[in-house]
Amino acid sequence: MPDTTPMIEDDTLHNEWTTTIDAKGIADWINEQHSLLLLTHAKPDGDALGSTVALARAINQTRNSSGAASLAECWYAAPMPEWSKTIIGNTKARVIEDNQPVPGAFDPEGVIITDTGSWTQLAPFAEFLKGRAEQTTIIDHHLQGDGEVASRRLLDTEAAAVVQPVADICCHLLGVDCPSKLPVDIATPLYVGLATDTGWFKHSNVDGRVMRLAGQLLDAGVNQSSLFAMLYQRDRATRFKLMARALESMQLIHDKHAAIMCLKLDDFKETGAAPGESGGFVDIPQSVASIRVVAMLTEQKDSDGVFTKVSLRSKPDEWEGNPPVDVNQVCNSLGGGGHARAAGAKIRLPLEEATLKLIEALP
């Protein structure tokens, strides 16, 4: 039979969302760079902050021991979680406020992006990143991304948190054979990423590998109870006022075993809550026995007008012989994505219309 396999264009292969380098390769590449910029997705979470801070510290500690100046710095696109300053500490970092231009003076030799590889999540940095793919490395654990952002990619899609591959890279950089030997100021941000991306070790993405790394980081000296208090016990009262609004808005779509909650721009204004204060609300209705899938819709506004941000969560277990809802698939049909049990999308429609579109997209 003639070989009818179509030729794959080099460019296509180059730009596919595939791994092109391993942890050791990234550490070697980092050691060749004289200056490095670390980026992550806009509105960084614990994994985004933990992975960039840990890596910046590992890079700068390597440099300091060889006598060179600290040359890795992190840029973040706001809004930032309230506890971010504690995690960042004295690591060189810059926060770019909403709709502010990215400063142009710093021209790093290498760029590292962690916890995302998609243009939509990197929008504030897109101008800066275009034309820099050959200088850029992505370390991510998401199933989807835009391969053309970076020519070097380490995609550990089995990892619950991106700090898992980042921990390996830190070990290579610092010449230690186990994360338990990492300095505590590097182990701590790694633990923050691991703990937050697993919902403090209770989501379905927890496996032996997660718990082994957690144990090694505790051996390195991480104080997990003080981290828990810092991350989860510092809410403002406004968050509870906003939570009451979200719960009040809850509609149950019985035939789809779905709970849908909505927050309007006015809900934030009237309760005095900040945009970041709705984090985690999507998890609350999952405790209702009949609910298989939860959606949190948040009305937001940017320079192009009003849009709706959708967060989806699905329970991992079977329901009367039916497989769990794949919310990554649901979000794909809405132009977004993520993981099978947790995903999101941005719908360019007002809240009511976006809600109808979402209900339609649910299986």
Ligand SMILES: [Mn+2]
């Ligand atoms: Mn992550």
